[in-house]
Amino acid sequence: MPFFIDVIVPxxxxxxxTYSVTNKEHELLQIGMRVAVPFGKRKVYTGIVAKIxxxxxxxxxxxxxEELLDETPTVTSYQLKLWKWIADYYLCTEGEILKSALxxxxxxxxxxxxxxxxxxxxxxxxxxxxLNDSEYLILQALQKQSLLKISEITLxxxxxxxxxxxxxxxxxxxILINQELNKQYKPKLQKYIKLSDHYSSEIELPGLxxxxxxxxxxxxxxxxxxxxxxxTQKPISVKMLKEEAGVSESVIKSLVEKxxxxxxxxxxxxxxxxxxxSSKKIILNEYQSKALDDIExxxxxxxxxxxxxxxxxxxxxxxxxxxxxxxxxxxxxxxLLPEIALTTQLIQRLQDYFGDQVLVYHSKYSVNERVEVYRxxxxxxxxxxxxxxxxxxxxxxxxxxxxxxxxxHESSFKQFDPAPRYHARDAAIVLASFFKAKTLLGTAxxxxxxxxxxxxxxxxxxxxTRRFGNVVPPKIELVDLKDQQRKQKMxxxxxxxxxxxxxxxxxxxxxxxxFQNRRGFSPILECNTCGHAPQxxxxxxxxxxxxxNNTLRCHYCGYHIAMQTKCMACGSTDVTTKGFGTxxxxxxxxxxxxxxxIKRMDLDTTRGKYAYEKIISAFENREIDILVGxxxxxxxxDFRHVKLVGVMNADSLLNFPDFRAHERSFQLxxxxxxxxxxxxxxxxVLIQTYNPYHRILQQVxxxxxxxxxxxxLDERRHFKYPPLFRMIKITFKSRDLNKMNEAxxxxxxxxxxIFTTNVLGPEFPAISRIRNQYxxxxxxxxxxxQSLAKTKAYVKAGVDKFKSIAQFRAIKVVVNVDPY
Numbered sequence: 001m002p003f004f005i006d007v008i009v010p011x012x013x014x015x016x017x018t019y020s021v022t023n024k025e026h027e028l029l030q031i032g033m034r035v036a037v038p039f040g041k042r043k044v045y046t047g048i049v050a051k052i053x054x055x056x057x058x059x060x061x062x063x064x065x066e067e068l069l070d071e072t073p074t075v076t077s078y079q080l081k082l083w084k085w086i087a088d089y090y091l092c093t094e095g096e097i098l099k100s101a102l103x104x105x106x107x108x109x110x111x112x113x114x115x116x117x118x119x120x121x122x123x124x125x126x127x128x129x130x131l132n133d134s135e136y137l138i139l140q141a142l143q144k145q146s147l148l149k150i151s152e153i154t155l156x157x158x159x160x161x162x163x164x165x166x167x168x169x170x171x172x173x174x175i176l177i178n179q180e181l182n183k184q185y186k187p188k189l190q191k192y193i194k195l196s197d198h199y200s201s202e203i204e205l206p207g208l209x210x211x212x213x214x215x216x217x218x219x220x221x222x223x224x225x226x227x228x229x230x231x232t233q234k235p236i237s238v239k240m241l242k243e244e245a246g247v248s249e250s251v252i253k254s255l256v257e258k259x260x261x262x263x264x265x266x267x268x269x270x271x272x273x274x275x276x277x278s279s280k281k282i283i284l285n286e287y288q289s290k291a292l293d294d295i296e297x298x299x300x301x302x303x304x305x306x307x308x309x310x311x312x313x314x315x316x317x318x319x320x321x322x323x324x325x326x327x328x329x330x331x332x333x334x335x336l337l338p339e340i341a342l343t344t345q346l347i348q349r350l351q352d353y354f355g356d357q358v359l360v361y362h363s364k365y366s367v368n369e370r371v372e373v374y375r376x377x378x379x380x381x382x383x384x385x386x387x388x389x390x391x392x393x394x395x396x397x398x399x400x401x402x403x404x405x406x407x408x409h410e411s412s413f414k415q416f417d418p419a420p421r422y423h424a425r426d427a428a429i430v431l432a433s434f435f436k437a438k439t440l441l442g443t444a445x446x447x448x449x450x451x452x453x454x455x456x457x458x459x460x461x462x463x464x465t466r467r468f469g470n471v472v473p474p475k476i477e478l479v480d481l482k483d484q485q486r487k488q489k490m491x492x493x494x495x496x497x498x499x500x501x502x503x504x505x506x507x508x509x510x511x512x513x514x515f516q517n518r519r520g521f522s523p524i525l526e527c528n529t530c531g532h533a534p535q536x537x538x539x540x541x542x543x544x545x546x547x548x549n550n551t552l553r554c555h556y557c558g559y560h561i562a563m564q565t566k567c568m569a570c571g572s573t574d575v576t577t578k579g580f581g582t583x584x585x586x587x588x589x590x591x592x593x594x595x596x597x598i599k600r601m602d603l604d605t606t607r608g609k610y611a612y613e614k615i616i617s618a619f620e621n622r623e624i625d626i627l628v629g630x631x632x633x634x635x636x637x638d639f640r641h642v643k644l645v646g647v648m649n650a651d652s653l654l655n656f657p658d659f660r661a662h663e664r665s666f667q668l669x670x671x672x673x674x675x676x677x678x679x680x681x682x683x684x685v686l687i688q689t690y691n692p693y694h695r696i697l698q699q700v701x702x703x704x705x706x707x708x709x710x711x712x713l714d715e716r717r718h719f720k721y722p723p724l725f726r727m728i729k730i731t732f733k734s735r736d737l738n739k740m741n742e743a744x745x746x747x748x749x750x751x752x753x754i755f756t757t758n759v760l761g762p763e764f765p766a767i768s769r770i771r772n773q774y775x776x777x778x779x780x781x782x783x784x785x786q787s788l789a790k791t792k793a794y795v796k797a798g799v800d801k802f803k804s805i806a807q808f809r810a811i812k813v814v815v816n817v818d819p820y
Contacts, residue, residue: 001054004062005029007037007047008083010099010107012092012419016050018057019065026052032073032080034106036066046107048075048098074106074378076396078434085430086422091728091796091815096419101394103370113147114138114166114175130172134165139174192235193252195225196262208260218255221245225261238263282317282353285469291462292318298460299438304429306408306454307442309464310703311674312471312638315442316346318464319404320353322440327357327384331401331437332377335387336428338410340364340612345620345638346406347387359383361392364612390415390424393431400435403428408441408450409667414820421816425450444674445667445705448660448712452723467678474645474676474683476701478692481649492588493580498646498686499592502626505684506596510643511619512626514585515672517653519602519630520544521584522577525552527567529574534564540769546604547583557771585628585648593626601629634671638678645676647687650697657766659721660820662696666708669700720758722820726782728795729819732762733773733812743808744776750798755780755791773812792817 003026006016019037021029029052037047044066056062083097099107116122116139125131125139134157141148141156153162169175212219224245228236238252255261284292291307295318298305309315323333337346340362350358359382361373373395376382380398388395390413405413405425413424425441432439441450441459454461467473479495489496505512522545526533534543536554543552545563553560566573577584582600589598599605601615618624622641627633653665669687677683689697699708717724730747734740744762751759760779768775782791799813 002056004053004056005035005049005065006051006053007035008050008094008098009037009039009045009047011039011045011095013095014093016094017047018062019047020056020062021065025065025068028068028071030073032075032077034069034074036069038063038066048080050080050094074102074396076378076398078431079394079396081434082393082427082431086420086427088792090420090422090817091792092420097394100391100415100418100420103367103374105367105371106374113149114142114153114169114177115147116142117173117176120174135169135174138165138169142175190265191238192264193225193238193241193256193261194236194264196259215254217247217251218260221247221251221255222260282320284317284321285314287464287466288314288318288468291464292321294462295322295440295460298462302458302460303433303437304439304441304453304458305460305462306446306450307440307462307464308446308451308705309442309444310467310473311444311671312467312678313444313464314468315406315464316349317468319406319440319442320350322402323350323354323385323404326401327354329401331384331399332380332397333385333401334392334395334397334403334428334431335385336392336403336405336413336424337387337389338407338412339632340389345616350385350387354385357383358385358387361386361388361395363389363391390422393424393427397431397435400432400437402437403432403439405439405441407443407671409443409445409447411664411820414818416816416819419814421814421819423818426818445670447667448663448709448716449723451709452713469680471677471679472682473703474673474685476673476685476687476703478697478701479686479688480692481688481690491592493585493648494588494592495686495688498688501644501684501686502593502646505644506593506625508643510681511622511624511639511641512644512646513633513639513642513672513675514589514626514628514646514648515630515633516580516582516585516628516648517630517668518579518581519583519604520553520555520581521547521587522579522581524578525564525575526578527570527572527575529572530567530570532567532569533578534561534568538770538772540767544581545577547587548604556767580648582628582630589626589628596625597623598626598628599624601627601632603630606632631668631672633675634668637675639675640679642675643677643681643683645672645683645685647672647685650687650689651691654691654694654696659716659719663708663712666696666700666705669697670703670705673700720781720783722818724784725758726784726788726791727819728780728782728791729816730778730780730795730799731814731816732776732778733814734810735773736810737774739807740774740776740811743802743811744778746805746808747798747802747813748778750801751778751780751795754794754798758782 003021003023004018005021006018008016017037017039029049031049031052033049034046035049036044039045046069079101083094083101086092086097087094122139122143125136125143131139137156138148138153150162153166157165166175166177170177209219209222212222221241225236225241228241228244238249241252242249252261256263291309295305295307307315307318319335326333347358347360359373359376361370373383373386377386378396378398386392386395405428408425415421429439450459453459479497481495484490484495484497491499502512524533524542525545534552535541536543536557536559538559539554539556541554541556543554543561546553550563551560552563564575567575582602586598586600599615599618605615606612616637619627619639647669650665650669653668654661673685676685687697687700691697695711696708716722732740732744748759748762758781760781762776762778765775765777780791780795782788795815799815802808802813
């Protein structure tokens with residue numbers, strides 16, 4: 001009886017593909033295993049077995065599987081279930097999810113290679129007159145190296161269509177075409193040393209020492225090995241022996257060559273925790289204990305609980321107590337964070353408490369490090385607690401007991417590009433439901449959606465209203481920039497009030513955080529004569545000036561040119577920068593406080609793997625006096641000596657073309673204010689603005705979340721926005737503006753016939769061209785009484801019909817469910 005498997009391949013294709021397997025392979029196969037499968041004419045991909053059955057495919061003949069890559073499943077049934085839910089809910093494909101979910105080292109891909117045919121004498125190419133130019137060039141290259149990749153042949157021939165040439169050469173018997181699978185993951189091996197087995201008896205040792213009488217260093221290394229063996233039962237590494245004996249690598253190598261020493265290797269984890277877990281107990285205060293009881297009682301009624309705790313109220317200690325209970329039940333815990341910057345401080349706190357039970361998973365780790373964490377979670381032996389950014393929901397949990405989503409209001413939990421465009425908070429709640437686990441959403445400023453769910457009694461709710469240790473909340477003041485400018489009290493971008501406060505704080509030996517949500521030196525370079533500002537040739541944005549390398553840079557596509565001393569339009573030398581970013585704040589501060597250490601934390605300064613760690617630990621150790629940063633600074637970081645927080649310009653947050661601008665501004669400003677005064681002394685927060693009477697800013701100064709929530713909900717009810725309406729955004733991308741306009745109008749008309757007035761657009765976004773592609777959006781709003789599943793089915797049908805029209809095929813369509 002023939003056997004078949006349905007395979008998910010890592011490509012953006014709707015269906016699973018069926019392959020045939022032999023009886024022997026069928027005996028070894030399990031669902032979730034990786035298999036290498038041929039796809040198309042020349043490619044081999046890693047697929048995941050999703051189903052094993054006996055039904056042959058109808059529309060095509062099933063190809064045989066190339067190779068089984070696993071002995072046991074790499075993907076669990078829970079993961080496959082989550083992938084299916086994400087694919088259905090967010091209207092993407094399982095292949096796209098597979099590409100995001102597995103570390104790329106587990107997804108081997110073939111690279112087509114060619115080599116000379118063994119029957120063809122490659123040395124006779126100069127005499128062979130039957131060769132054309134392309135064939136001659138390829139064979140000449142094969143004389144120098146035995147294998148050539150497709151990418152290398154493209155360069156040699158300097159043309160894109162090379163497969164006809166290669167196929168013709170294969171038919172003539174000149175070359176062989178092979179698939180070379182890149183099996184990327186390599187375990188890290190550490191070299192250890194031991195005495196050879198035939199010297200293990202006591203009798204031979206004196207003779208051995210005599211034979212080394214003239215080789216002093218070698219004898220020294222041998223004696224050191226004996227003494228280390230006596231001191232420790234652990235394996236002795238080459239590095240350890242070198243350092244202890246004070247000898248070089250060549251001495252040890254000589255002893256190996258003489259067969260006195262033997263080398264052996266042990267597989268080692270790339271990420272290790274060397275400290276001990278401390279047994280220090282966390283003592284909760286009465287408010288934290290009450291919150292913990294409320295959460296546990298809430299979990300008896302609802303699987304999801306929202307913990308709204310003011311900044312610095314000690315939410316992390318409550319999480320640790322909950323985690324502790326889950327670990328005692330031998331279950332796994334996932335701790336989700338919105339930013340890699342946040343993991344730095346938290347890992348330290350959790351490792352101090354749980355030791356090497358803690359694993360970390362995010363994109364700053366190398367591929368091999370991620371594979372190791374993936375394997376540990378899959379085996380379920382090491383590391384019961386996983387801390388990670390949004391992608392860690394795809395790890396192969398075996399027995400999940402709790403998911404903590406910290407700073408759950410954060411927009412970073414939503415993935416925008418590439419697909420799958422999922423929201424980690426919502427996907428985490430679904431993942432937890434598969435295991436019948438609990439989900440805790442913790443934040444000081446809940447998103448309107450989460451708080452609405454509490455009001456609808458979908459989530460349990462508890463609150464921490466006091467800061468830990470009864471620390472007084474910071475004093476928040478608004479500084480009117482109009483008034484300060486009128487009175488000529490501005491120094492650069494600093495009001496007199498803010499400047500005096502900085503001086504006062506530094507005099508007291510305390511630290512300052514300054515927040516400006518724009519990186520670079522200045523967003524616009526403008527000519528004072530003709531008003532021209534240099535634009536990016538690929539995007540509809542002006543170039544941002546970066547002073548540290550004197551360039552004008554586009555923050556969307558990376559295009560950059562040298563700083564211009566003359567206007568590019570009229571040649572005038574009268575050019576000035578307008579607006580300001582973190583770099584300009586840093587420059588102004590350096591001029592005013594020459595004796596102080598000033599650093600900034602933004603995308604430009606945190607590109608390296610340990611960049612966050614270095615800046616945060618330097619600030620914690622009080623090596624930095626003033627830290628300037630973008631919104632990275634606002635998210636849950638705990639600095640003990642910050643007395644003053646300054647917001648350079650609140651208006652840029654408020655005046656943003658987005659229905660969530662006011663909610664986001666409130667969250668951001670309350671969060672950034674929460675970094676101040678986290679110890680006994682009251683902190684101070686100064687917010688510079690041209691509009692101090694704005695409702696949101698007034699609500700920030702009094703921390704009136706309920707008032708903000710009520711106003712936002714009324715507005716959204718009136719204008720039909722979430723959480724009262726669901727949304728699906730369809731984005732068109734194309735280099736051809738006219739074709740895109742025509743295509744978007746066609747699809748909008750199709751949807752209007754179904755959804756009538758709840759279709760907005762097509763409309764250009766605020767930035768309508770990025771990387772030379774024009775963008776246009778259609779927004780579909782879904783009322784609560786309308787079936788979500790049916791709506792998505794219609795949306796999908798519309799996109800499928802659109803793609804079947806030949807003239808629209810070149811236009812890319814992106815469907816984004818819950819695009820906020």
